[in-house]
Amino acid sequence: xxxxxxxxxxxxxxxxxxxxxYQVMKRKWQQLLPGAVRLRLNGTDAELLTAVKFFDQRxxxxxxxxxxxxxxxxxxxxxxxxxxxxLFERVTFDxxxxxxxxxxxxxxxxxxxxxxxYYRNEGLGNLLVLRxxxxxxxxxxxxxxxxQGMNDLCSRFLEVLxxxxxxxxxxxxxMEKFSKDFCADxxxxxxxxxxxxxxxxxxxxxxxxxxxxxxxxxxxHRWLLLAFQRxxxxxxxxxxxxxxxxxxxxxxSQQVDRARYQERLARKYSLEDxxxxxxxxxxxxxxxxxxxxxxxxxxxxxxxxxxxxxxQLIQFTSSLQxxxxxxxxxxxxxxxxxxxxxxxxxDYLSSRCRxxxxxxxxxxxxxxxxxx
Amino acid sequence: MQVPWxxxxxxxxxxxxxxxxxxxxxxxxxxTFDESRQSPLGIDFxxxxxxxxxxxxxxxxxxxTAGQERFRSICKSYMRNSVGCILxxxxxxxxxxxxxxxxxxxxxxxxxxNPMFFVLVGHKCDLAVGRQVRKSxxxxxxxxxxxxxYLEVSTKENINVKETFETLTRGIYNLFQQGKIxxxxxxxxxxxxxxxxxxxxxxxxxxxxxxG
Numbered sequence: 001x002x003x004x005x006x007x008x009x010x011x012x013x014x015x016x017x018x019x020x021x022y023q024v025m026k027r028k029w030q031q032l033l034p035g036a037v038r039l040r041l042n043g044t045d046a047e048l049l050t051a052v053k054f055f056d057q058r059x060x061x062x063x064x065x066x067x068x069x070x071x072x073x074x075x076x077x078x079x080x081x082x083x084x085x086x087l088f089e090r091v092t093f094d095x096x097x098x099x100x101x102x103x104x105x106x107x108x109x110x111x112x113x114x115x116x117x118y119y120r121n122e123g124l125g126n127l128l129v130l131r132x133x134x135x136x137x138x139x140x141x142x143x144x145x146x147x148q149g150m151n152d153l154c155s156r157f158l159e160v161l162x163x164x165x166x167x168x169x170x171x172x173x174x175m176e177k178f179s180k181d182f183c184a185d186x187x188x189x190x191x192x193x194x195x196x197x198x199x200x201x202x203x204x205x206x207x208x209x210x211x212x213x214x215x216x217x218x219x220x221h222r223w224l225l226l227a228f229q230r231x232x233x234x235x236x237x238x239x240x241x242x243x244x245x246x247x248x249x250x251x252x253s254q255q256v257d258r259a260r261y262q263e264r265l266a267r268k269y270s271l272e273d274x275x276x277x278x279x280x281x282x283x284x285x286x287x288x289x290x291x292x293x294x295x296x297x298x299x300x301x302x303x304x305x306x307x308x309x310x311x312q313l314i315q316f317t318s319s320l321q322x323x324x325x326x327x328x329x330x331x332x333x334x335x336x337x338x339x340x341x342x343x344x345x346x347d348y349l350s351s352r353c354r355x356x357x358x359x360x361x362x363x364x365x366x367x368x369x370x371x372x
Numbered sequence: 373m374q375v376p377w378x379x380x381x382x383x384x385x386x387x388x389x390x391x392x393x394x395x396x397x398x399x400x401x402x403x404t405f406d407e408s409r410q411s412p413l414g415i416d417f418x419x420x421x422x423x424x425x426x427x428x429x430x431x432x433x434x435x436x437t438a439g440q441e442r443f444r445s446i447c448k449s450y451m452r453n454s455v456g457c458i459l460x461x462x463x464x465x466x467x468x469x470x471x472x473x474x475x476x477x478x479x480x481x482x483x484x485x486n487p488m489f490f491v492l493v494g495h496k497c498d499l500a501v502g503r504q505v506r507k508s509x510x511x512x513x514x515x516x517x518x519x520x521x522y523l524e525v526s527t528k529e530n531i532n533v534k535e536t537f538e539t540l541t542r543g544i545y546n547l548f549q550q551g552k553i554x555x556x557x558x559x560x561x562x563x564x565x566x567x568x569x570x571x572x573x574x575x576x577x578x579x580x581x582x583x584g
Contacts, residue, residue, distance in 0.1 A: 103465075104440065107390035148389065148440050149413050184442040218446050222413045309560060310449060311433055314417060 001169040017080060019165045024084035026132055029139040032093060036102045039109070039131060047124060048110055054125030093139055101138040101146040105131060108151045116234065118159045130158055133168045137175070144175065147182040149225050156229075156241055174245065181225060190224050190290075191217055197286050197294050201336065205297065208305055209313075219310075219317045223293050228324075231296075236326040243330070244289050288337065295333040296324065377421065377431035380563040381544055382453045383537075386475055387460030388468040389439030392495040392527055396460065397436045399527045400537055413438060415450055422541050430541055431565070452483050455553065455561035456540045460493045463524070466504040469494075469513075476517055486559055489547065490519040491540045498526035 001018070002011055030037045041048060069077075109131045112119070119126055133154055138146040157167040157174070180186035195217055199206040209217050222230065227244050229237045297304060300316070307313045385393045394416070399405055401418045416436040423429055435454060437447040451457075459475055461468040472492065479488055492514040494505060507524055514522035520543040525532040547553050548562065555562055 104389050147442055148438055182442070184445060187442070188445060218415070218449060221446055225413055310453065311417075311560070314415065318417075 001166060001173055015165075016076075017084075018169050020077065020080040021084045021087070022136065022165045022168050024081060024088055025140055026136045028088055028091070029093065029098065029135060032095065033099065033102070036099065036135070039106055039128060045110060047114070048127075051124035051127050054122050055128040058125055088140075091140065094142055097142060097145060098135075098139055102135055104148065105134045105138065105146050105151070108146075108148055109134070112151045112155050113234075116155075116159065118162075126158060129164050129167075130155055133158070133164060133171065136168060137172060141172075141175070141179070144179040144182060150182060152226055152229055156238060160238065187221060187225070191221060193285055194220055194224065194290050194293055197290050198297065200340065201294055202298055202301070205301055205304065209297070219314050220293055220297075223296070224289060227289060228292070231321055231324055232326050233322060240326055240330075244287075244292075286340070288333070291337045291340070292329065292333045295329060295336050296320070298336070299329075299332065377429045377565045378567070379428070379545070379548070380431040380433065380560075380565060381455050381541060382433045382435065382450075382561045383456040383458065383540065384435040384437060384447075384451050384454040385458045385460065386437055386447075386451075386479065387439055387493075387495075388462075388465075388471055391439065391460045391462040391465070391468050393439065393458075393460055394436050395527045396458070396493070396495065396525065396533060396536070397434055399530060399533050401434070405528050405530070413443070415447055417450075420537075422538070424538075424542070424545075428545075430545065432537070432541065448482055451479055451488075452486065453560040454483075455487065455489065456544050457488055457490045458493055458536060458540060459490050459519075460495050461505070462496050463494045463505045463510075464496055464499050464502045469505045469509070472513060473517065476519075483561075486556070486561055487553055488561075489540070489544050490514075490517070491536060491543070492517075492519050492522045493536055494522065494524045496526060496528075497524035497531065498529045 002014055006014060039048070039052060041052065109127055112127065112130060114120075114124070114127065117123070130151065134146060134150060137150075137154075138144075153174075154167065154171050157170050158164075161167050161170060175182075181190060195206065195210045198209065227237070227241050229241070231237075232240060300320070303316055304313070307316055385397060387393055395405065397416075397418060401420050415438070418434045418436070420432045420434060421429055422432055433454075435447075435450040437443070437450065457479060459472060459479075461472055463469075476490060492510060494507070494510045497503075507522075510522040510524065514520075521539050523532045523536050523539065525536055527533060544553070544562070553562055555564060
């Protein structure tokens with residue numbers, strides 16, 4: 001949530017600023033839609049009533065605490081508030097859209113997995129914190145708004161960070177990169193990529209699972225949307241989420257970027273004026289997550305090949321829920337990932353060998369053989 | 373538990389998000405009312421057998437879909453593999469009723485040339501206050517849109533839940549017996565399985581007898 005370049009000294013100040021900004025943002029939609037401030041209860045869910053009670057109590061306590069703050073602190077706060085208000089003054093909402101989003105959020109928030117310890121007893125109030133975060137996000141990101149599944153995703157941030165403000169900003173940062181997965185095109189694109197990757201790894205399974213209209217492979221969609229949240233045990237799923245979000249072993253990671261940058265620099269300063277061959281070595285869109293999905297498919301290759309239609313496929317994949325072992329899956333995924341990189345490197349060098357018949361030939365051949 | 377079946381119908385449950393599709397299915401297959409279920413992302417499904425007439429077993433593949441627009445593309449293939457549709461709206465949310473017509477049109481366009489038969493369900497009829505759609509309006513719309521029936525359902529109070537599934541299945545079955553539903557080899561909406569026998573059926577024709 002903090003910019004990478006910020007220092008330890010700056011961060012507490014940034015946090016203050018972000019806290020106030022979040023509050024101003026939240027207050028803005030609350031003022032425009034006073035009817036939506038509170039969760040609409042239909043009176044059937046006793047747990048939810050308790051949740052509201054806990055949430056209200058907590059808010060009261062926080063308000064009382066604020067009253068005892070010093071003059072100086074309050075002055076600083078009001079300055080930050082003014083700043084934030086100016087910042088968000090011009091933001092306008094499509095109230096109709098937002099109300100629709102809130103309607104779905106109100107339906108979905110109670111459906112978040114509340115058997116987790118985090119939501120037990122007084123923790124029930126956290127459901128309403130989650131609700132505020134999701135509505136604020138939807139209000140200020142109308143292009144993304146709210147999509148089912150975001151509650152599960154955001155809940156993971158909240159559970160780990162246990163702070164409304166931190167969760168909001170972390171979730172927003174995460175969504176900068178992944179919000180497209182929650183839009184119709186993004187979903188489709190991800191499944192297309194998965195299909196392309198599977199084609200590289202196992203053409204036979206690919207032709208069995210992938211048809212022109214992508215209908216069969218739709219069963220992977222839930223895995224990819226929520227990073228296998230429902231397939232692994234909860235703590236494993238959390239760990240996996242962290243692994244996937246840190247971009248380690250990803251072809252777009254910072255390290256790779258830096259390496260590419262240095263390569264470009266080196267090329268710029270080299271005096272050789274040879275034509276630069278732009279061969280596509282690796283497809284950087286293949287994220288680790290896609291490899292993971294492919295690994296699970298390959299692991300269950302035989303079972304999948306014996307499925308004759310969508311019905312059997314979806315039955316089979318539902319049967320996997322909660323049954324997979326994270327460590328072994330990760331290990332196998334890593335293997336597939338490295339093999340893919342190795343093979344791509346080999347292919348790339350091979351084609352370079354063919355193109356350049358120069359003095360380096362011998363060296364390139366040697367290099368290529370390292371990857372075979 | 374494998375029961376030989378004579379017919380297999382694909383049935384898809386559609387409607388705006390949060391009108392109660394999953395809870396209807398849950399009530400029908402598990403017999404309980406549980407509000408705090410996870411929302412289906414994309415698609416979820418259940419299998420259930422329905423027995424009627426003497427010795428006719430109909431296997432129902434029940435597809436539960438996510439109502440949100442952006443998940444629609446995921447659900448489409450399951451629409452295509454269905455012969456029946458339970459189209460739901462929430463009687464306390466007028467806008468969900470207003471969108472019924474476009475839902476039906478979209479489905480019909482998508483499954484062409486295969487047929488699709490609808491029942492219209494006005495859900496949450498147990499709510500005494502806040503009702504925004506009258507029963508007569510539901511009846512009229514179902515008739516106008518050529519649907520098999522309109523039912524007012526409450527999953528919570530278990531009103532008309534079984535009847536919804538039975539009305540749809542019975543309707544499709546009758547239409548099929550009248551020769552109004554053609555079967556195609558590559559279409560999985562309606563599949564004929566074992567031939568109906570007076571004694572307990574033994575043979576299964578279809579290759580897909582091991583699902584569920």
